[in-house]
Amino acid sequence: MTRTGKSQRLSQHLAEPFAEIHPSDARQYGISDADILRISTAHGEVLLRALVTPRQQHGSIFVPMHWTDQFAAKARVDALVAPVTDPVSGQPASKNAPARMERFGAHAFGFAVLAERPTAIDADYWALARCAGGWRVELALEVDRDWTGFAATLFGHVETGETLAYHDTANGQHRFARFFGERLIGALYLAREPVAVSRGWAVEQLSATHADRRMRLAVVAGRPGGNQADRGATVCSCFGVGANQIAQAVQGGCASVEAIGAALQAGTNCGSCRAEIKGIIDARRLQAAE
Incomplete structure (x- = not known):
């Protein structure tokens, strides 16, 4: 990630750390696709997005080793393995380790697009990726927050401009979009389950102009309106x-x-x-x- 993380084009293909598990293991542990997993060993733990796939062997978990603290809250594989390195090359023994897997009980999931890289992300799980026009962030939080304040911190407390918000407290959905002139500063989408937002389209809005109310409301909705197309992931x-x-x-x-x-x-x-x-x-x- 020291190199790949700087490329917005490569970062869009796999924008967050993940753990591949077999469907039978997912059923046994009550895990669904896009849940957050806590994987732990005697040495430490990580939080990763669940990727349920039959290509993974039953009883095994695959986790890519390339994520660092620069781009994810808790995804370093070296936290899971014994502190043993090759005496000549210094290569760590990160290829295998016995581990425990469980579903992380998130109170809220989130997704955000931001024109500027956030200085701090107060979330249990976050994964940051470069994108055209700025940054995209996946989130999961274990407890409730002041979501208006949380959004303001992510957006960087811009003093001027306009913030549009939508709240469905009964269903735990909150959406925010912050504009400065015709430019989108940031958008944040929160829900009690993994957020169903057109991510590729939302990222494109960082480079678009938003001159009228209809275009701004589309950002809050998280999907294109009218004749606009969504390319998908x-x-x-x-x-x-x-x-x-x-x-x-x-x-x-x-x-x-x-x-x-x-x-x-x-x-x-x-x-x-x-x-x-x-x-x-x-x-x-x-x-x-x-």
């Missing part, structure tokens, strides 16, 4: 192609990874996203068959 980092664009191309007749590449360029450079593109194609075929 980034699949191809090389060309900035989103999952929704690929799904739409499949619906329009692209039935192979090569066809998607010809139509959208996705998968035609480094090729690391080709397996994910095939997964979207296969999923659309299954939906059509059903």
